[in-house]
Amino acid sequence: MKLGFLVDLNLCMGCKACEVACKVENEVPLSSWRLRVKYIDIGSFPNATREFTPLRCNHCESAPCERICPVSALHYLESGIVNIDSSRCIGCAGCMMACPYGAIYMDPESNTADKCTYCAHRIETGLMPACVVACPVEANIFGDIEDETSHISRYIMEHQSFGGGVQVRKPEKHTNPKHFYVGGGNISLNPLAHERIEGYGLFNNITHLKTIGDPHHSILDRFLTPIFGGHHDHDTNQGFIDMPNGSKHESHEEGGH
Numbered sequence: 001m002k003l004g005f006l007v008d009l010n011l012c013m014g015c016k017a018c019e020v021a022c023k024v025e026n027e028v029p030l031s032s033w034r035l036r037v038k039y040i041d042i043g044s045f046p047n048a049t050r051e052f053t054p055l056r057c058n059h060c061e062s063a064p065c066e067r068i069c070p071v072s073a074l075h076y077l078e079s080g081i082v083n084i085d086s087s088r089c090i091g092c093a094g095c096m097m098a099c100p101y102g103a104i105y106m107d108p109e110s111n112t113a114d115k116c117t118y119c120a121h122r123i124e125t126g127l128m129p130a131c132v133v134a135c136p137v138e139a140n141i142f143g144d145i146e147d148e149t150s151h152i153s154r155y156i157m158e159h160q161s162f163g164g165g166v167q168v169r170k171p172e173k174h175t176n177p178k179h180f181y182v183g184g185g186n187i188s189l190n191p192l193a194h195e196r197i198e199g200y201g202l203f204n205n206i207t208h209l210k211t212i213g214d215p216h217h218s219i220l221d222r223f224l225t226p227i228f229g230g231h232h233d234h235d236t237n238q239g240f241i242d243m244p245n246g247s248k249h250e251s252h253e254e255g256g257h
Contacts, residue, residue, distance in 0.1 A: 002080040002178065003118060004145035006152050006166075007054050009184030011139035014039055014052035018131035018140060022056075025119060025130035032105040034116040035131055042187060053188045054131075054140070057082065057103040057116035058169060058177030065095035065104060073113065080178060081120050086112040100173045118142070145178065156180060 014037060022028065022035040035056045042049050059082045066074045066082055073089040074082060089112035096104045096113060104115040119129035127133075132140045143152035156166050159182045168177045169189050181189060 001078070001144045002146045003059075003123070003143065004080075004152055004178040004180065005056070005059070005118065006141040006155055006180040006182060008139045008141065008155075008182045009051065009053060009188055010182065011137045012037075012052045012054065013137060013139075014050070015136065017134040017136060018054055021130040021134035022116070025122075028114075029108055032107070032114075034103075034105075034114070040187065051184060051188050053181070053184060055101070055103070055169075056131075056179065057118075058101055058175065058179040059118065060175035060177045062174065062176050064098040064100065064173075064175065068094045068098040070094065077120065079120075079123070081118050081123075082115075083117050083120055084113060084115060086110060086114065089113050100170050100175065101177075155182070 016037050019033070019035050019037050023033070026034055028034055035054060038053045038055055039050055040053075042051060059080060061080070063074070063076075063082050066076065070092065071088050071090055073085045074095055075085065077083050086107075091106065091111045091113070093106060093113070096106065099115075104113050106112070107114045119127075119131075122129060129140075129142055132142045141152045141155055143150040145153055145156070147153055148157075160166050165182075167181045167184075167186075167189055168179065169181075170177075
């Protein structure tokens with residue numbers, strides 16, 4: 001049995017339910033992720049579309065992270081899952097540098113490496129990974145890729161000949177990943193294939209301020225303006241803090257006590 005994962009990008013709607021479910025199930029710390037849903041915008045208004053791509057460990061058959069680990073903390077399970085033994089990990093971060101997919105993070109609490117394990121603890125009890133259960137459109141497909149009758153095997157065979165075929169990330173790395181994608185095209189899986197227009201950032205046109213704030217007044221004016229005179233003296237910026245002898249404005253009207 002060799003377990004694999006497939007995401008149908010034609011179905012994924014970017015709800016990030018899988019991302020949240022993964023965080024909760026595996027107690028992933030803030031600022032880290034085992035599963036991240038990336039999005040890219042294609043085209044320009046009004047003919048623009050947004051496409052989503054869930055990213056996780058590819059559980060490569062020839063995993064660089066497993067080879068480089070000096071203490072064998074990363075190891076293969078019989079199911080083909082690349083697992084991590086945190087009790088053996090020495091926190092050298094060699095696996096993080098070796099992984100071409102950026103799928104490994106360093107746990108800030110234990111100072112050990114961690115990543116997606118296809119929820120191996122759930123699989124041992126006959127359950128599906130948390131992200132598969134959470135997906136409302138069943139875009140995540142998981143199963144035995146060596147079993148020709150499994151759902152994932154039939155899905156791969158059905159889509160190999162049409163709709164862009166079945167793809168993997170960074171095939172040029174020759175890691176033989178066991179995480180597949182259907183739909184989406186090259187732009188979704190290859191960061192270098194997406195064209196970024198010169199002069200534009202992630203969200204909009206890059207511009208520069210000619211002046212910071214009002215060029216005729218500073219932000220201190222609001223604090224230096226007289227608060228009892230009923231007018232704003234722009235010429236002097238005379239305020240109660242500038243009055244002679246440091247005294248505050250007082251009423252000089254004569255009258256009763």
